[in-house]
Amino acid sequence: MKQLVVIGNGMAGVACVEQILKFTHDFQITIFGDETHVNYNRIMLSSVLAGEKSADDIVINDIDWYQSNGITPRLGVRVTAIDSEARTVTGADGSVTRFDKLIIATGSSAFVPPMDGVDKKNVHVFRTLDDTRDLLEKSRPGCKAVVIGGGLLGLEAARGLQVQGCAVTVVHLGDRLMDRQLDPTGGMFLNRKMKNLGVDVLLQKSARALTGNGKVEGLRFADGEEIDAELVVIAAGIRPNSALGKLAGVEVNRGIVVNEFMETSHPDIYAVGECTEFRGELFGLVAPLYEQGKVLAATITGNKGPAFESKAQAAKLKIMGVDVFSAGVIDDSDPDVEVVAYEDRSLGIYKKLFVKDNRLVGVILVGDASDDHKYKSWLNSGEDLSKQRKHLLFPPPSADGGLDVAQMPDSETVCGCNGVSKGTIVDAIHTHGVETLAQLKDRTRAATGCGSCSSVCTQLLKAVAPGFVEDKQKVLCACVPFPQEKLKDIIRSQKLKTAQDVLDIYGNGKGCAVCKPALSYLLDVIHCGEHEEDRSARFINDRVHANIQNDGTFSVVPRMRGGITSPAELRKIADVAEKYNVPLVKVTGSQRLDLLGVKKEDLPKMWADLGMPSGQAYAKGVRMVKTCVGEQFCRFGTQDSISAGVELERRYENLFTPHKYKMAVVGCPRNCAEATVKDLGLIGQEGSWQVVVGGAAGKGVRKADLLVTVETTEQAFEASDLFFQYYRENANYLERTYDFVERLGIEKVRKDTVYAAPEAKKGLIERLRKSKDKSYDAWMEREAPRPFQFVQIEPVKEAVFA
Amino acid sequence: MSWIQITETENIPPREGRTVKIGELSIALFNTGEKFLAVENRCPHKGGPLADGIVGGTTVTCPLHNWRICLETGEVSKGCDAQLPPVTQFPVRVEEGLIYLQTA
Ligand code: SRM
Ligand SMILES: Cc1cc2nc3c(=O)[nH]c(=O)nc-3n(C[C@H](O)[C@H](O)[C@H](O)COP(=O)(O)OP(=O)(O)OC[C@H]3O[C@@H](n4cnc5c(N)ncnc54)[C@H](O)[C@@H]3O)c2cc1C
Ligand code: SF4
Ligand code: FES
Numbered sequence: 001m002k003q004l005v006v007i008g009n010g011m012a013g014v015a016c017v018e019q020i021l022k023f024t025h026d027f028q029i030t031i032f033g034d035e036t037h038v039n040y041n042r043i044m045l046s047s048v049l050a051g052e053k054s055a056d057d058i059v060i061n062d063i064d065w066y067q068s069n070g071i072t073p074r075l076g077v078r079v080t081a082i083d084s085e086a087r088t089v090t091g092a093d094g095s096v097t098r099f100d101k102l103i104i105a106t107g108s109s110a111f112v113p114p115m116d117g118v119d120k121k122n123v124h125v126f127r128t129l130d131d132t133r134d135l136l137e138k139s140r141p142g143c144k145a146v147v148i149g150g151g152l153l154g155l156e157a158a159r160g161l162q163v164q165g166c167a168v169t170v171v172h173l174g175d176r177l178m179d180r181q182l183d184p185t186g187g188m189f190l191n192r193k194m195k196n197l198g199v200d201v202l203l204q205k206s207a208r209a210l211t212g213n214g215k216v217e218g219l220r221f222a223d224g225e226e227i228d229a230e231l232v233v234i235a236a237g238i239r240p241n242s243a244l245g246k247l248a249g250v251e252v253n254r255g256i257v258v259n260e261f262m263e264t265s266h267p268d269i270y271a272v273g274e275c276t277e278f279r280g281e282l283f284g285l286v287a288p289l290y291e292q293g294k295v296l297a298a299t300i301t302g303n304k305g306p307a308f309e310s311k312a313q314a315a316k317l318k319i320m321g322v323d324v325f326s327a328g329v330i331d332d333s334d335p336d337v338e339v340v341a342y343e344d345r346s347l348g349i350y351k352k353l354f355v356k357d358n359r360l361v362g363v364i365l366v367g368d369a370s371d372d373h374k375y376k377s378w379l380n381s382g383e384d385l386s387k388q389r390k391h392l393l394f395p396p397p398s399a400d401g402g403l404d405v406a407q408m409p410d411s412e413t414v415c416g417c418n419g420v421s422k423g424t425i426v427d428a429i430h431t432h433g434v435e436t437l438a439q440l441k442d443r444t445r446a447a448t449g450c451g452s453c454s455s456v457c458t459q460l461l462k463a464v465a466p467g468f469v470e471d472k473q474k475v476l477c478a479c480v481p482f483p484q485e486k487l488k489d490i491i492r493s494q495k496l497k498t499a500q501d502v503l504d505i506y507g508n509g510k511g512c513a514v515c516k517p518a519l520s521y522l523l524d525v526i527h528c529g530e531h532e533e534d535r536s537a538r539f540i541n542d543r544v545h546a547n548i549q550n551d552g553t554f555s556v557v558p559r560m561r562g563g564i565t566s567p568a569e570l571r572k573i574a575d576v577a578e579k580y581n582v583p584l585v586k587v588t589g590s591q592r593l594d595l596l597g598v599k600k601e602d603l604p605k606m607w608a609d610l611g612m613p614s615g616q617a618y619a620k621g622v623r624m625v626k627t628c629v630g631e632q633f634c635r636f637g638t639q640d641s642i643s644a645g646v647e648l649e650r651r652y653e654n655l656f657t658p659h660k661y662k663m664a665v666v667g668c669p670r671n672c673a674e675a676t677v678k679d680l681g682l683i684g685q686e687g688s689w690q691v692v693v694g695g696a697a698g699k700g701v702r703k704a705d706l707l708v709t710v711e712t713t714e715q716a717f718e719a720s721d722l723f724f725q726y727y728r729e730n731a732n733y734l735e736r737t738y739d740f741v742e743r744l745g746i747e748k749v750r751k752d753t754v755y756a757a758p759e760a761k762k763g764l765i766e767r768l769r770k771s772k773d774k775s776y777d778a779w780m781e782r783e784a785p786r787p788f789q790f791v792q793i794e795p796v797k798e799a800v801f802a
Numbered sequence: 803m804s805w806i807q808i809t810e811t812e813n814i815p816p817r818e819g820r821t822v823k824i825g826e827l828s829i830a831l832f833n834t835g836e837k838f839l840a841v842e843n844r845c846p847h848k849g850g851p852l853a854d855g856i857v858g859g860t861t862v863t864c865p866l867h868n869w870r871i872c873l874e875t876g877e878v879s880k881g882c883d884a885q886l887p888p889v890t891q892f893p894v895r896v897e898e899g900l901i902y903l904q905t906a
Contacts, residue, residue: 500817512863516858535818792822798804
């Protein structure tokens with residue numbers, strides 16, 4: 001068997017090997033990688049830094065893949081020499097490996113501009129998983145982080161550090177951010193967006209030295225000015241790793257020079273990826289590199305033919321809420337280039353097209369990049385746009401949401417990272433019964449790169465897959481045949497105040513046990529508690545404020561905030577249990593006490609005797625906050641989890657939610673009150689809180705996602721408030737947070753809550769306050785029960801009628 | 803046949819049910835919003851208290867496992883795989899704002 005050696009276990013090299021395996025299994029393949037990890041998606045490191053994904057989530061090929069394809073992975077081994085005469089490569093471990101064919105796929109390294117002090121502690125680059133882990137370890141709330149470089153990578157690093165709680169400043173040499181991809185106006189729009197996110201930007205600043213004693217403490221600019229810095233990330237560009245090419249004696253310019261078949265100047269040595277230079281051009285994005293991989297696979301397996309051609313490169317910023325897309329040539333100094341532009345400062349939307357001879361040559365989108373695939377396809381096809389001149393920026397009127405994807409030609413690329421066309425996706429849907437995004441990813445690899453095409457993929461699924469139903473499109477119930485989203489609109493715009501009104505006007509006038517509680521909830525949340533309570537539309541638990549049992553009796557769970565009680569309270573509970581012959585007193589799974597088997601008529605009397613508020617253990621509403629002892633007693637506690645938990649429970653108690661809402665607060669990551677599997681959890685750390693959401697440990701288990709890391713307890717409460725109200729307003733009735741967060745994705749949740757515009761946040765908080773002001777302890781109804789709410793009717797007398 | 807005077811109509815809010823105790827018999831008395839109807843307060847499934855169910859039109863849904871019972875015919879309309887006999891109904895009459903029931 002012929003020996004194929006690949007140097008570089010990164011995105012381009014391994015993608016090329018995947019393609020080779022499609023042609024043949026006749027090579028004995030060895031892959032050297034100086035990183036110790038299996039092949040992973042480097043693009044997603046930004047998401048790992050932002051806490052959106054874990055290291056496991058971004059693995060592309062796991063160790064089984066290597067084994068089942070007979071590939072020998074040499075992980076953690078750096079290749080130090082190539083002998084192109086003897087056809088061997090030498091590893092840093094001293095090993096010598098013979099090759100018949102050699103692929104150099106060494107990628108690039110971060111470029112560190114010349115300045116003093118780059119060797120100080122806490123100065124990093126952002127290229128590998130190890131870099132990312134280091135950064136995650138060192139980023140702490142309040143930590144002053146400086147990112148040098150305001151390009152794609154620098155901005156994504158800045159945003160990631162900021163999500164981890166750092167106070168971030170981006171320092172950029174140019175006069176605008178992403179100056180290679182944006183014009184001055186686009187740069188200004190982006191600048192504003194970053195500032196809105198809370199990231200500081202310093203332009204036209206040349207970093208001269210990193211100061212500090214051992215550890216970095218500050219940054220000095222060429223103009224003499226200084227700023228503080230406890231953590232520095234250098235993201236000032238990349239340089240191809242071409243040194244091995246030189247050692248091998250092949251032609252090297254800035255990168256390893258390749259022709260259109262990915263051949264170097266040596267007949268058995270090839271190169272692919274960011275280490276290459278093709279017709280004077282270098283690469284920094286994966287789409288062309290995957291193309292290179294396909295071409296090289298054909299060449300090296302004896303199927304030479306396909307030729308690599310360089311296409312317009314398209315860049316998209318992966319920061320939630322900051323849409324930036326740029327592709328092609330964005331130079332308007334060319335007298336033949338016409339510009340078509342649109343800008344709206346208050347919406348923060350800027351679009352600019354560069355047209356030459358009626359053909360699109362470049363595009364800039366800031367604030368709204370939803371049409372990027374259309375422009376990408378125009379750029380690549382070079383089609384004549386004279387007929388569509390009026391609609392270059394806006395689609396013709398009457399286009400509904402689905403029309404856009406219907407009009408896409410089959411050849412149009414949807415997933416740029418993996419080169420998946422619309423035709424391939426539609427085919428997967430038709431011939432393989434693909435119905436979900438997950439299945440689509442599995443089958444076609446679409447949306448597995450940077451993920452920015454997910455929404456187009458979803459639209460295609462929606463349009464083509466018969467079984468695809470988005471939750472929010474589902475009709476609530478046959479009695480009121482509208483999706484919940486629509487019902488919310490109806491209730492809001494028609495100012496309907498009771499469930500019966502909705503049923504009378506928009507439904508069958510009757511309703512049932514499915515839609516009535518749902519309507520009750522929607523009315524309550526939309527009107528912030530100012531609806532008219534219609535008890536007939538509530539489940540029995542919410543009519544008598546207790547949980548019905550299998551024999552028609554009820555259970556009573558008083559509120560015990562944070563699981564804290566007192567001898568006096570326990571005595572009262574004991575007395576009540578005896579007085580009313582409660583068959584069972586039980587400690588619940590939620591750190592409080594349950595009195596089970598209570599007769600309905602005894603409920604109000606018991607509540608009065610207890611003098612404690614309702615624990616709402618029966619409601620689709622706020623249940624409780626579990627706490628651990630925390631700082632007050634525990635030797636490991638870093639935060640006062642008890643006080644925070646009690647306060648959290650006070651903040652939300654008596655409010656209704658789409659489904660039950662459970663919380664926990666723990667004083668350190670040992671997590672003794674299981675905050676990572678609650679609807680909302682606060683996890684204390686030295687000097688900070690992590691706010692996590694969407695956890696579950698009921699029917700299924702789901703680890704909560706990190707919403708944000710903050711410094712103070714007050715900030716943790718604010719993040720909790722935002723998420724709580726956002727969930728109340730946007731989840732479908734009976735949708736638990738674990739499904740809600742999963743459906744929307746944590747990126748969207750963050751964008752709409754902790755990173756929302758100030759007005760949006762204010763709105764959420766205000767509506768929450770209003771609801772809270774209107775809420776009340778249900779057990780106070782003991783003082784003025786409705787007729788026969790708790791007691792049965794005793795007949796008056798016999799009567800005789802004629 | 804004699805009728806038993808139960809209570810004032812306003813004591814049973816529209817679309818709700820109440821439990822009436824007559825001797826050993828527990829009766830679920832409903833105000834459908836249009837009329838008053840009464841059935842035995844025992845779900846044929848596992849004895850759930852029908853008076854505590856949610857009323858939609860003339861159907862009540864049992865609070866324990868969501869079987870549906872038609873209040874006009876006593877028929878069980880969901881989950882009724884056992885071909886259960888209908889729920890016993892009781893005649894109701896309203897005179898001058900007072901509800902009367904006939905039990906046997
Ligand atoms: C009483 C209690 C068990 C106990 O003795 O410990 C309990 C009892 C019931 N649970 Fe629970 N759950 C109790 C803690 C839990 C926990 C543990 C926790 O809260 O940390 C869980 C897992 C966490 C969670 O909420 O997911 C839990 C997950 C469930 C589930 C599954 C929810 C899910 O979506 O995965 C249900 C069914 C449902 O809600 O659809 C459920 C439903 C029920 C119901 C309401 C079933 C029903 O509809 O009648 C039970 C009512 C019994 C009764 O009549 O009182 N119970 N249940 C606990 C009361 C807690 C409290 O003080 O409020
Ligand atoms: C944080 C981040 C975000 C990005 N976002 C995007 C994006 O949104 N869209 C996009 O298109 N691109 C993005 N990129 C760029 C993209 O990741 C690269 O274009 C791509 O990874 C290049 O693939 P490659 O195989 O050429 O290099 P790499 O993936 O870097 O792989 C090269 C591998 O070779 C190893 N190696 C080097 N020298 C040796 C040696 N002597 N011996 C053994 N092993 C060696 C390296 O350690 C590395 O593991 C991003 C990059 C980063 C860092
Ligand atoms: S696990 Fe929960 S729902 Fe199931 S029997 Fe126990 S208390 Fe009831
Ligand atoms: S007891 Fe009524 S449905 Fe089960």
